[in-house]
Amino acid sequence: MNKKQIRPQDGENNIEVWEDLVHIKDLVLSIVICTVITLGAYLIAPNEPPKPLINGLIGAVIGFVISSIVIKPKRTLRFAEEREE
Amino acid sequence: MELTLILEMITASVIGAVLYTIIGIAPGTDETAVLAPVTLVLVLSGFEPIVILAFFISAIVAKKLTDSIPVAIAGIPGGVMSAPMVEHAMVLKKHGMPEVSIRKMASGSVIGTFIAVPMSLLLANLIIPLADVITQYSNQIFLGGAIFLALMSKNRWVSLLSIIPFAFLIQGLRIAYWETGIVPEDVTVFTSFFLGITIGPVILKLAELLSGKVRRQLPRYGLKEIVLKKTKTEKGFPNPFKILDRKEIGTTSFSSILGVLTFFMSPVGMTIFLGETLTSRIKDPVKKATRAISSMDGLTNAAYISGTLIPLIAIGLPLSPTAIGPGGALFNAPPVFTPENNIHHMLSTGDFIVATVIGAFVAITITFYVTIKYAQQICAFVFRYVPHEAMLGLFFGLVIMLAFMDAGIVNVAGVLVVALVAGFLHRRGVNYGVQFMTLYAAPWLISVFIPGL
Incomplete structure (x- = not known):
C-alpha cells in the first residue's frame, strides 16, 4: 500500500469523469489492465458455458485490485476535529 | 425447501451486502451501471434463480443504505439517487452533525424496506389478474413507457425525438449481425446493447478525451479534498425506531408507501418531489x-x-424504471432468462x-449495523x-467481455457505437428509462415501419 507519494503533486492535472476526478494516463492504464485481464481470463478458460464467464469475472476482480494498488486515488482526506466551525 | 439452497441464498446475500x-x-x-452487469x-x-434474487435484493438494500454515507460525510452523492439529499445533508453537516445524517438516513432506509417488502408482495398479487392483458400488449406498453418517460423528463422533445432513430440503430445492428451470419437468426443480441446504454455516458467522455483539442479545454482540477469529522463509535446494536422520532417515522412510512404505489415512476423524480x-x-x-x-x-x-x-412477481416484464435498469438481468438475459421464461416464471x-x-x-443486519458503527472508517x-x-x-472490462461473448469482436465495435449514441443522448437529457424502454420496443417498432422483418 505504498502509494502515498509515488507521483509528485503535479498541480492541476485531473479531469472529472462520472462525478469524480481521474488522471487521464492512470485511467488509460486502468482500462488496459482491467480489459486485458478480464478478456484474457475469459479467452483462456475451457469452452464450456459458465466457465469462461466465471473466469472473466475473476479476471475483472483481479484487474480491479491491481489497478487499485498501482493507481493512487485523486483525493486527499483530512480529519477535522469536532469543535471546528 | 432444501437446506443447502437456503444456505446458498444466505451466502449470496452476505456477498451482495x-x-x-x-x-x-x-x-x-x-445504480444501473453497478448492479446490472454483476x-x-x-x-x-x-x-x-432464487439465489440470484436473494443476492439482488440484498445488493439493492445495501447499496441504498450506504450510498447516502458520502453525502452525509463529504457532501458527495454516492449514487444518482442520493443526489437530491445533498442539500439537506449539507445543512446537517454545517451544524456539525454528519453522524446524525447517517443514522437518520440509514434508519429511513430500514423503514422503507420494512414497508416495501410486504406491500410489494400484496400489490403484485392485486396486479396478477391483469398480467395476461399486460403481457399481450407488452410492445405497445414499452413504447408507451418510452413516450411517457420522455414526456416526464426535463428535455422532453429531445427525448421524444430520440426514440425512433435509437430503435433503428439497435435493430439495424441486429439485422446486420443476422445477415452476415455473426449470430444465428434466432438469437437476438440484447445483453451487450443494454450494457452499452448503461456505460454510454462514460464511453462518450472517454472518446472525447482522444481529441487533443477537447482535452486541452477540459477544466483541470488538483486533488479532491474531502474533510471528515471525527465521530464517536456507537455502542450496542442500533435501533432504527429509536434513532428517528415519531414524526420522522410517520413521514418516512408515508413516503415509503407512496414510493411503493408509484413503482412505475422514476424514483429520482419522486424522491425530489415528495x-x-x-x-x-x-x-x-x-x-x-x-x-x-x-x-x-x-x-x-x-x-x-x-x-x-412488483413487475417481477406480477408480470414478468420489466415495466418500471428500476426493473428495466438495475434489475434488467432478472427479466432478460438470454439464453438463461428471456421475457417468456425468467424469474417470474x-x-x-x-x-x-x-x-x-x-x-x-441479511443486508439490513450487516449493512445497517456496519453503517451506523463504522461509517467513517469505511468512508x-x-x-x-x-x-x-x-x-x-x-466496468469497462466487464462490458467489453460481455460484448465479445454476445457476438464476437464485431459486437465490441457494435456496443461502442450503441454506447456513444446512448452517451450522447444521455448528455442531451434523454434518461436511461427512455433508452431502455426503446431497447425493448425496438423489434416491434421497426417491424411497424418495415413489415416482414
Missing part, C-alpha cells in the same frame, strides 16, 4: 433536514424494492417471499484506497 456496501460508498456510482454475470453463470413537499412547512432547518433525508431515503429504498418486485410466490426476506434481512478506507480509475476500468 458486503460488495455493495463498498460500492455504495464509492462516489458517483450509478447480476447479469451471475445469471449467465447459471446460479439458481421530499420537498412533505417538509416544506417545517421551519427549523435542522428538523427539516432530518425529516427530509429520512423520508427521502425511505422512499428510494421502497421505490427500488417495489419497482423490482421460475419461482413460486413462496420462493419470492423467502428470497426477498432473506436478502433484505476513509474507500476514499483513500479505491481509485476512481479502477472502478471505471472494472
Whole structure:
C-alpha cells in the first residue's frame, strides 16, 4: 500500500469523469489492465458455458485490485476535529 | 425447501451486502451501471434463480443504505439517487452533525424496506389478474413507457425525438449481425446493447478525451479534498425506531408507501418531489433536514424494492424504471432468462417471499449495523484506497467481455457505437428509462415501419 507519494503533486492535472476526478494516463492504464485481464481470463478458460464467464469475472476482480494498488486515488482526506466551525 | 439452497441464498446475500456496501460508498456510482452487469454475470453463470434474487435484493438494500454515507460525510452523492439529499445533508453537516445524517438516513432506509417488502408482495398479487392483458400488449406498453418517460423528463422533445432513430440503430445492428451470419437468426443480441446504454455516458467522455483539442479545454482540477469529522463509535446494536422520532417515522412510512404505489415512476423524480413537499412547512432547518433525508431515503429504498418486485412477481416484464435498469438481468438475459421464461416464471410466490426476506434481512443486519458503527472508517478506507480509475476500468472490462461473448469482436465495435449514441443522448437529457424502454420496443417498432422483418 505504498502509494502515498509515488507521483509528485503535479498541480492541476485531473479531469472529472462520472462525478469524480481521474488522471487521464492512470485511467488509460486502468482500462488496459482491467480489459486485458478480464478478456484474457475469459479467452483462456475451457469452452464450456459458465466457465469462461466465471473466469472473466475473476479476471475483472483481479484487474480491479491491481489497478487499485498501482493507481493512487485523486483525493486527499483530512480529519477535522469536532469543535471546528 | 432444501437446506443447502437456503444456505446458498444466505451466502449470496452476505456477498451482495458486503460488495455493495463498498460500492455504495464509492462516489458517483450509478445504480444501473453497478448492479446490472454483476447480476447479469451471475445469471449467465447459471446460479439458481432464487439465489440470484436473494443476492439482488440484498445488493439493492445495501447499496441504498450506504450510498447516502458520502453525502452525509463529504457532501458527495454516492449514487444518482442520493443526489437530491445533498442539500439537506449539507445543512446537517454545517451544524456539525454528519453522524446524525447517517443514522437518520440509514434508519429511513430500514423503514422503507420494512414497508416495501410486504406491500410489494400484496400489490403484485392485486396486479396478477391483469398480467395476461399486460403481457399481450407488452410492445405497445414499452413504447408507451418510452413516450411517457420522455414526456416526464426535463428535455422532453429531445427525448421524444430520440426514440425512433435509437430503435433503428439497435435493430439495424441486429439485422446486420443476422445477415452476415455473426449470430444465428434466432438469437437476438440484447445483453451487450443494454450494457452499452448503461456505460454510454462514460464511453462518450472517454472518446472525447482522444481529441487533443477537447482535452486541452477540459477544466483541470488538483486533488479532491474531502474533510471528515471525527465521530464517536456507537455502542450496542442500533435501533432504527429509536434513532428517528415519531414524526420522522410517520413521514418516512408515508413516503415509503407512496414510493411503493408509484413503482412505475422514476424514483429520482419522486424522491425530489415528495421530499420537498412533505417538509416544506417545517421551519427549523435542522428538523427539516432530518425529516427530509429520512423520508427521502425511505422512499428510494421502497421505490427500488417495489419497482423490482412488483413487475417481477406480477408480470414478468420489466415495466418500471428500476426493473428495466438495475434489475434488467432478472427479466432478460438470454439464453438463461428471456421475457417468456425468467424469474417470474421460475419461482413460486413462496420462493419470492423467502428470497426477498432473506436478502433484505441479511443486508439490513450487516449493512445497517456496519453503517451506523463504522461509517467513517469505511468512508476513509474507500476514499483513500479505491481509485476512481479502477472502478471505471472494472466496468469497462466487464462490458467489453460481455460484448465479445454476445457476438464476437464485431459486437465490441457494435456496443461502442450503441454506447456513444446512448452517451450522447444521455448528455442531451434523454434518461436511461427512455433508452431502455426503446431497447425493448425496438423489434416491434421497426417491424411497424418495415413489415416482414
